[in-house]
Structures are given as C-alpha cells and as structure tokens.
Amino acid sequence: MINWPLLRWEMRNIRWWYAGLFIFLFIGAFSLLLFATTGGPVNWGKMDFFLFGAYWALFGGMANVSSKLKKGTMAFLLARPVSRREMYHAMALAGGLPIIILIMSPVLFALILSPWLASSMSLGQLLLLDVLRAVWLTALFLLAILTSLYTGDYRNKFYSILTGSFIIAVTIAWTTTIGIINKRALVQWLFQHHPGLSLLLSLALCCLFYYLGRRRLERMDIQA
Amino acid sequence: MAISEPAVLTRGLTKTFRGRPAVHGLDLEVPRGGVFALLGPNGAGKTTTIKLLLNLLQPSAGEMRVLGLDAVADSVAVRRRVGYQAESQHFYRNTGVGELLSFCRSLYPRWNQERVDRYCRLFELPARARVGGLSKGKQTLLALVLAVGPEPELLLLDEPATGLDPLRRRQVLKLLVEEMSKEGRTIIFSSHQLQDVERIADRVAFLLRGGLILSRPLEQLLAEEKKVRVLFPGPPPAELEKWPGVRRVAREGSRLLISLSGRLDEVLVRLQRYEGAAFDVLDQTLEDIFVEYAGGEESVWEVGEDD
Numbered sequence: 001m002i003n004w005p006l007l008r009w010e011m012r013n014i015r016w017w018y019a020g021l022f023i024f025l026f027i028g029a030f031s032l033l034l035f036a037t038t039g040g041p042v043n044w045g046k047m048d049f050f051l052f053g054a055y056w057a058l059f060g061g062m063a064n065v066s067s068k069l070k071k072g073t074m075a076f077l078l079a080r081p082v083s084r085r086e087m088y089h090a091m092a093l094a095g096g097l098p099i100i101i102l103i104m105s106p107v108l109f110a111l112i113l114s115p116w117l118a119s120s121m122s123l124g125q126l127l128l129l130d131v132l133r134a135v136w137l138t139a140l141f142l143l144a145i146l147t148s149l150y151t152g153d154y155r156n157k158f159y160s161i162l163t164g165s166f167i168i169a170v171t172i173a174w175t176t177t178i179g180i181i182n183k184r185a186l187v188q189w190l191f192q193h194h195p196g197l198s199l200l201l202s203l204a205l206c207c208l209f210y211y212l213g214r215r216r217l218e219r220m221d222i223q224a
Numbered sequence: 225m226a227i228s229e230p231a232v233l234t235r236g237l238t239k240t241f242r243g244r245p246a247v248h249g250l251d252l253e254v255p256r257g258g259v260f261a262l263l264g265p266n267g268a269g270k271t272t273t274i275k276l277l278l279n280l281l282q283p284s285a286g287e288m289r290v291l292g293l294d295a296v297a298d299s300v301a302v303r304r305r306v307g308y309q310a311e312s313q314h315f316y317r318n319t320g321v322g323e324l325l326s327f328c329r330s331l332y333p334r335w336n337q338e339r340v341d342r343y344c345r346l347f348e349l350p351a352r353a354r355v356g357g358l359s360k361g362k363q364t365l366l367a368l369v370l371a372v373g374p375e376p377e378l379l380l381l382d383e384p385a386t387g388l389d390p391l392r393r394r395q396v397l398k399l400l401v402e403e404m405s406k407e408g409r410t411i412i413f414s415s416h417q418l419q420d421v422e423r424i425a426d427r428v429a430f431l432l433r434g435g436l437i438l439s440r441p442l443e444q445l446l447a448e449e450k451k452v453r454v455l456f457p458g459p460p461p462a463e464l465e466k467w468p469g470v471r472r473v474a475r476e477g478s479r480l481l482i483s484l485s486g487r488l489d490e491v492l493v494r495l496q497r498y499e500g501a502a503f504d505v506l507d508q509t510l511e512d513i514f515v516e517y518a519g520g521e522e523s524v525w526e527v528g529e530d531d
Contacts, residue, residue: 005330013316072314079278080331081304222280 002093003086006077010094017060021098029109033117042117044106044126058137061095062144066152075222084218088145092210096141103134128195135202142209143170149216229292231256231378231410232277237286239272239434246272248434250286254412254427259405261421261442262414264431265518270414271311273431274380278308291377304333307376311383311414313363317356321349321366325373332374339403343369346395360387368396372404379404381413385420393417397424418511428510430517437517442510448486449513450505455479457500467491472516483516 011018033042068074068091078087107127110119119126147166232254239247247269254260262270275281277290279299288295290302315324321344329335344351347365349358358366364387371379384400385393401424404411415421421428422442429439438445453476454460460480465473469487473480484491488505495503508516 003331005327009327013319072312073316075280075310076314076316078280079303079308079310080328081300081333082331083300219282221282222275 001085002089003082006082006086006090007093010090014060014064014094017064018098020060021102025102025105029105042110042113042119044110044119044121058099058141058144061091061099061141062148064095065091065145065148069148069152069222072223078222085214088214088217092142092145092213095145096138099137099141100134103137104130106130132195132199132202135199135206139202139205139209140170142206142213146209146213146216149213149220229256229289230254231260231291232412233289234273234277235287237273237276237288238284239269239276239281240284245434247276250431250434250436252429252436252439254410256410257405257408258426259401259411259413259424261425261428262412262431263418263421263428263514264414267433268431268518269434270431271382272434274308274382274412274414277380278303278306304374305377307371307374307379309364309367309371309379309381309384311386313360313367315355315363315366317354319355320351321353321355321358322351324355324366325351325370328370328373334375335373336375337373339375340369340373343372343399347392361389361392364388365392365396377409379409379411379413381411383415384413385415385417393420400424418509418514422510430514432518445513446508446510448484448488449508449516450484450488451508451512452482452484452488452491452495452503452505453479454482454495454501454503456498461498467494 068077074087078084107123107130110121110123110126114123121129151162230253232252234250234252237247237250237252238245246267250269250273252273262273264270272281276283277288277295279296279302283296291305293302295302319327325340325344329337329340343349343365347362347369349362349366349369355363355366364384368381368384371381379400381400384396388396397420400411405424425442427439427441428445430437440448455478461467464470464480464482467490469484469491471483471485473482475481482491492503492505495501
C-alpha cells in the first residue's frame with residue numbers, strides 16, 4: 001500500500017514546498033498572538049494565514065502531479081518496481097499530510113497555549129471545526145490530483161489554464177457556499193445546522209476522488 | 225516459472241493512440257540469454273513495444289509475458305527483474321547522482337553496488353554531481369548504470385548509445401556483451417546504429433508500422449538475405465517475382481536486382497537455365513537489409529512492364 005522509500009523521496013523532492021507551508025504556519029500563529037486583544041480570549045478558529053497556506057498547498061499539490069507527468073519523472077518512477085497504487089499514495093500523502101497538519105495546527109496551538117491564553121472556543125468545538133476543514137480540504141486536494149492526472153499529460157497550456165480555472169471556480173463556489181472565508185457563517189452552519197452531514201459529505205467526496213484518481217493513474221498511459 | 229519460457233512473449237499485442245495503431249498484432253518471441261535487437265524506422269513501434277513490456281503503456285489488445293510473468297497483472301514483479309534505459313532521460317534534475325542511485329537502490333530487492341561503483345568510475349559519474357548538470361551523454365550513461373544496478377535478468381535498452389561519442393559507445397557495447405550477456409542475462413535493445421547491432425546482436429527483429437516483419441538470428445539473416453544482379457539477354461521471365469525466395473525485383477540500369485530471402489541455390493539453378501543470362505551474387509550488410517525491409521527502395525519493378 002505504501003512504499004516508504006518512495007514516500008520519503010516524494011517528500012524530499014517537495015521540501016521547499018513544505019518550507020513555504022511552515023512559514024505560513026508560523027506567520028499565522030505569530031500574527032494571531034501579536035494582534036490578539038491583550039487580555040481577551042484568542043480566537044484560534046480565525047487563522048486566515050493557515051487557510052491561505054492550505055490553498056497554496058492545493059495548487060502546489062496539483063503542480064507536483066502535473067510536473068511529474070510533463071517532465072517524465074512519473075515514467076522514471078513507474079519504470080522501477082513501484083506499483084501505480086503506491087505511486088498514488090505517495091503523491092497523496094506527501095502533498096496531503098502537510099495540508100492536514102496545517103489545518104489542524106490551531107488545535108495544537110490551543111492545546112499547547114491553553115495554560116496561558118484563554119480561547120474563545122472550546123477545544124472540542126475547535127477540533128470539530130478543524131477536522132471538518134481538513135476533510136473538506138483533503139477532498140479538494142484529491143480532486144486537484146484527479147484533474148491533474150487527466151490534464152497534466154497534455155503538453156498544452158490550454159488544459160492547465162482550464163484546470164486552474166476549474167479549481168478556482170470550485171474553490172470560490174465552495175467558500176461562498178459553506179463559508180470558509182466567512183467563518184462566522186461556517187461556525188453557525190457547523191454548530192447550529194448539520195455538522196455531521198457536512199462531515200459525511202466531505203468524507204464521501206474524499207472517497208470518490210480517491211477512487212477516481214487511483215483508478216485513473218492505474219489505467220493511464222505514462223508517456224515520457 | 226519454467227526456465228525454458230522465453231524472456232519475452234507477445235501474442236497479438238496491439239496499442240492504439242486515439243484510434244491509430246502504434247503496435248498492431250505483434251507476435252514477438254525473445255529467447256532467454258543473448259542480445260536481441262529491435263530494428264525499424266522511426267514510428268515502427270519499437271519504443272511503444274518496450275514501454276508496453278514495462279506496463280508504462282496499457283495494451284489495447286493482446287497478451288504479453290515477460291520472464292514467464294504476465295506483464296500487466298504482475299508488472300511490479302516483472303520490473304523487479306528488469307532493467308530499463310529510456311530513449312530520452314527524464315531524471316530529477318536537482319538531485320545528486322549519488323542520491324538518485326541510493327534512492328533507486330532502495331526500490332529493488334537486489335543491487336550490485338560494486339558494479340554500480342565501478343561503472344560510475346569508468347563513466348566518470350561523480351556521486352556529488354548534479355544530474356541536471358550532466359551532459360546528454362553522461363545522462364545516458366547514468367541511465368545505463370541505473371538499469372544494470374539491480375542485476376536484472378532482462379535489460380530493456382531503448383537507443384542505449386544516444387548522445388555517446390564513438391569511444392564511449394564501444395565501451396558500453398563491450399560492457400553489455402562481456403558482462404551482461406555472458407552472465408546469461410537477456411538484452412533487448414532498439415537502435416538505429418546498425419553497425420552496433422551487427423557487432424553485438426545475436427538475433428534481430430524488424431518492426432514496420434507496428435507489426436513484426438521478421439525475427440531471425442543475425443547470422444542466419446545475413447546468410448539468407450542476398451541480392452542477385454542479373455542481365456537477361458532477352459525479356460526476363462514473366463513469373464520472376466513469384467519464384468520461391470524472391471522478395472522483390474528492382475531495376476538497376478539494364479540489369480535487374482533480385483532480393484532474395486533464402487533459397488539462393490534454387491534461384492541460381494533457375495537462372496542458369498536462361499542461356500546468356502549473366503549474374504552475380506551480392507552480400508548484404510544489415511543496413512542494406514534494413515533499408516530494404518523498411519521500404520527505402522520504393523521502385524519495385526513490375527516484371528514485364530517496361531520491356
């Protein structure tokens with residue numbers, strides 16, 4: 001299922017991308033602490049830099065798959081004893097895990113800093129909010145991989161622009177619909193309406209995009 | 225797995241790209257051991273065939289067995305035992321040579337580090353060099369080192385001499401024959417360097433428009449493929465093209481050039497029956513045969529048409 005040397009190799013090859021993500025992480029945490037009202041509770045759910053970083057991670061993940069197909073390194077790897085399933089898992093984990101870590105980091109901050117700083121949300125509420133965000137972003141990340149697998153092997157900028165536009169459109173539609181940008185609406189939607197349904201829906205989308213992406217990679221021709 | 229099973233066996237192998245066949249109904253059998261050359265003009269399907277054997281491309285139809293295994297269902301097991309050098313190299317350019325070798329080593333169950341180190345020294349590939357900074361020739365050599373590292377039972381080399389100067393080319397060929405082939409490994413390579421093929425191949429196969437047109441031991445091919453230049457005093461025999469062994473008849477000035485595939489003696493006996501017919505037998509190089517089969521000499525003479 002997981003080829004560890006391949007996963008390490010994948011992570012090694014996108015190490016600068018990780019560095020960028022973690023810069024976002026530190027800027028986000030630092031700015032929130034810096035601008036938090038002195039004495040007032042910190043709203044860990046209001047960490048815009050983390051979300052910014054997550055969007056950046058999504059496009060980075062997509063670019064990683066596309067560049068593998070365009071530069072021929074996918075063919076280089078798959079000419080070795082590496083199964084396509086392992087290849088898919090390595091790409092998804094190397095790109096997806098940091099996104100999840102990034103999104104879940106407010107919980108970690110809240111947990112670590114709870115003795116010193118009061119939080120406007122309970123840890124349970126924050127955990128639920130971040131889990132939901134992480135699963136939705138994972139679904140979007142898997143969708144990005146899926147679209148890259150369809151368009152990345154065409155050496156045509158038109159397809160890349162089309163894919164980029166599609167992802168942006170999905171992102172905008174998504175953020176305006178369930179309120180990732182408008183977090184107050186999201187919190188309302190989460191806690192007052194259907195958080196369970198939202199979680200189920202995002203998990204179902206994760207499964208669907210995972211299945212379609214893996215199937216696509218298992219069946220596609222790898223041209224160098 | 226029976227040891228007698230061929231290294232590669234394909235039956236009706238077909239690959240189409242957007243409806244256009246790149247490989248069409250290919251029946252190929254490569255025996256174990258020795259050096260097998262895949263020849264054919266550009267677009268004949270050589271690279272596609274090699275990529276199909278590695279399961280980089282999915283077959284549209286047909287069956288493939290590599291080292292006794294199903295090349296699609298058991299593709300990972302196949303690739304554990306196969307070394308591959310691509311026609312053009314697509315490495316991670318920002319990686320060091322040593323890092324790349326070390327990563328590839330971690331993917332295989334076996335790895336001959338002593339051989340890899342020796343080849344790296346021989347080819348002047350320092351471990352610290354950045355892959356992207358290597359010349360095209362050096363990248364080809366690095367790909368060859370990566371292909372032989374896992375001690376493969378089968379080496380698939382797609383244009384292994386691309387970008388190499390004549391000295392390096394000879395060095396590589398010598399290594400392939402003296403080390404790989406003599407250790408009982410099977411080498412399949414495609415090349416346009418027909419002198420190289422003549423130098424090292426035991427067996428050759430010609431592909432044309434995605435199909436196999438012949439597969440024979442090289443010695444047998446060179447012995448069988450002859451040309452006879454003949455001058456008939458009168459009109460040539462009407463059924464000349466239908467004589468056994470005659471593949472094509474072309475006009476060369478006032479003479480006819482008969483291309484034969486075997487049956488030389490039989491044809492000579494028939495020619496001797498024509499009083500006054502002067503003829504001589506010409507040996508062919510592999511390049512002559514390649515050009516003939518690749519359709520380089522288009523002007524097939526229709527017997528009786530001109531005279």
